[in-house]
Amino acid sequence: MADALKRTPLYDLHVELGGKMVDFAGWDMPVQYPMGIMGEHKQCREKAALFDVSHMGQVILRGSDVGQKLETLCPQAYATLPEGKARYGFFTNAAGGIMDDLIVSNAGDHYFVVVNAALRHQDIPHMQANLDGVEVTEIFDRALIAIQGPAAEDVVAAHCPAARDLTFMETTVARIMGAECRISRLGYTGEDGYEISIPEDKAVEIARAFLAHEDCEPAGLGARDSLRLEAGLCLYGNDIDQGTSPIEAALGWAIQKRRKAEGGFPGAARIQKELAEGPARKLVGIKPTGRAPARQGVEIQDDQGNTIGQITSGGFGPTVGGPVAMGYVSADHSAQGESVNLIIRGKPQPAQIVALPFVTQNYKR
Amino acid sequence: MATYYSEEHEWIDVDGDTATLGITKHAAEQLGDVVFVEQQDVGEEFAKDGEIGVIESVKAASELYAPVDGEIIEINETLADNPGALNEDPEGEAWIYKIKIADAAQLEDLMDEAGYKAFIG
Numbered sequence: 001m002a003d004a005l006k007r008t009p010l011y012d013l014h015v016e017l018g019g020k021m022v023d024f025a026g027w028d029m030p031v032q033y034p035m036g037i038m039g040e041h042k043q044c045r046e047k048a049a050l051f052d053v054s055h056m057g058q059v060i061l062r063g064s065d066v067g068q069k070l071e072t073l074c075p076q077a078y079a080t081l082p083e084g085k086a087r088y089g090f091f092t093n094a095a096g097g098i099m100d101d102l103i104v105s106n107a108g109d110h111y112f113v114v115v116n117a118a119l120r121h122q123d124i125p126h127m128q129a130n131l132d133g134v135e136v137t138e139i140f141d142r143a144l145i146a147i148q149g150p151a152a153e154d155v156v157a158a159h160c161p162a163a164r165d166l167t168f169m170e171t172t173v174a175r176i177m178g179a180e181c182r183i184s185r186l187g188y189t190g191e192d193g194y195e196i197s198i199p200e201d202k203a204v205e206i207a208r209a210f211l212a213h214e215d216c217e218p219a220g221l222g223a224r225d226s227l228r229l230e231a232g233l234c235l236y237g238n239d240i241d242q243g244t245s246p247i248e249a250a251l252g253w254a255i256q257k258r259r260k261a262e263g264g265f266p267g268a269a270r271i272q273k274e275l276a277e278g279p280a281r282k283l284v285g286i287k288p289t290g291r292a293p294a295r296q297g298v299e300i301q302d303d304q305g306n307t308i309g310q311i312t313s314g315g316f317g318p319t320v321g322g323p324v325a326m327g328y329v330s331a332d333h334s335a336q337g338e339s340v341n342l343i344i345r346g347k348p349q350p351a352q353i354v355a356l357p358f359v360t361q362n363y364k365r
Numbered sequence: 366m367a368t369y370y371s372e373e374h375e376w377i378d379v380d381g382d383t384a385t386l387g388i389t390k391h392a393a394e395q396l397g398d399v400v401f402v403e404q405q406d407v408g409e410e411f412a413k414d415g416e417i418g419v420i421e422s423v424k425a426a427s428e429l430y431a432p433v434d435g436e437i438i439e440i441n442e443t444l445a446d447n448p449g450a451l452n453e454d455p456e457g458e459a460w461i462y463k464i465k466i467a468d469a470a471q472l473e474d475l476m477d478e479a480g481y482k483a484f485i486g
Contacts, residue, residue, distance in 0.1 A: 038398040316400040
């Protein structure tokens with residue numbers, strides 16, 4: 001018998017709000033609410049949306065030189081991450097593939113790490129085994145809520161004035177309705193917004209307070225996926241995995257200059273070689289010409305009918321108003337404007353290689 | 366005219382040996398926001414339970430199965446530009462095909478409205 005699905009502190013609220021619950025990485029999560037994916041997506045782009053991301057792994061790292069030690073597992077410059085700042089990164093394997101992507105925050109007396117729900121059982125032992133003298137502790141008593149969208153600042157600041165003072169990728173501790181929360185100005189939708197780590201016994205009360213704002217509505221995992229896709233953000237397991245290197249995945253921007261030059265992280269040989277010579281394949285934006293969505297697994301061909309790659313994420317982009325996709329193509333076919341064919345249900349459908357993201361990212365820098 | 370329903374959540378409105386076919390309100394609600402409808406061409410012949418099109422929602426692609434043997438005699442061309450009509454009026458304006466029924470005896474395997482209501486609970 002399968003294990004019972006795990007529930008976040010907001011489970012009862014999701015059900016009360018009419019959330020359609022599905023199994024996501026072993027968690028019973030809302031894929032959508034009565035508004036629907038399309039409406040929730042637009043709500044986030046135009047006003048503000050609340051997402052429960054409590055299923056993700058929240059981890060505290062304590063010890064000496066934690067940032068420096070993280071550099072032995074990740075190609076990011078975490079040793080020089082200033083206090084109060086968060087930085088996107090990933091664990092790499094010895095072959096230069098991506099083991100998981102994560103956000104690391106320097107919280108002063110500790111580091112705060114958020115990893116993907118499905119990979120906590122890999123990532124936490126990985127850190128425990130390899131970060132010498134660092135205490136690695138997963139937090140189970142806090143919810144994680146994302147408030148995303150142009151109205152997110154107003155929604156959050158109504159209960160937490162300190163939220164206004166943060167800029168993109170800054171993090172702090174602040175009280176919200178009496179509860180001590182970690183609030184970070186970041187997210188995964190392409191919009192301005194926050195992720196807030198909240199003591200579990202206050203999570204519902206705080207979520208209700210945010211939702212009471214006229215510009216804030218709940219949104220599920222369906223909208224979260226279409227939002228991140230339009231924003232050109234990789235989903236682990238779809239667009240990046242143990243076999244894809246960060247350079248192939250166009251994540252070179254997330255590796256800081258010093259690390260690119262010095263190496264010293266797992267898989268540095270492949271990653272530095274690809275930086276110098278270019279990768280054999282690249283993750284690109286793909287815009288189907290017609291209306292048919294091209295989903296994960298769809299084959300990409302050149303105009304001669306040769307296979308040149310595969311779609312890794314694809315669907316309908318509500319803000320774009322048409323289908324959008326990302327996928328890997330061989331480097332010689334990766335130039336923007338290149339015409340390709342997508343084999344959807346056996347028939348070639350025309351598409352074009354385009355720049356990512358599909359929508360302008362609206363971060364508060 | 367009589368309306369029948371399939372376990373694949375299609376309705377078929379029969380008038381002599383021709384019929385109009387679409388998906389039920391229940392199906393449209395389950396699919397969520399429809400963004401694309403792939404229809405076959407007029408003149409295509411099909412067998413009962415064969416795939417006669419694909420409906421794509423924001424979430425996923427779902428096949429449309431033929432409730433009876435027949436032939437496509439007309440397609441609702443407005444769905445190409447306005448697939449969202451399938452959420453608004455799936456049992457009316459947003460019909461998908463007009464078909465010619467090859468074997469009217471197969472209609473007996475389908476459900477009437479009361480039967481379908483019981484089927485979807």
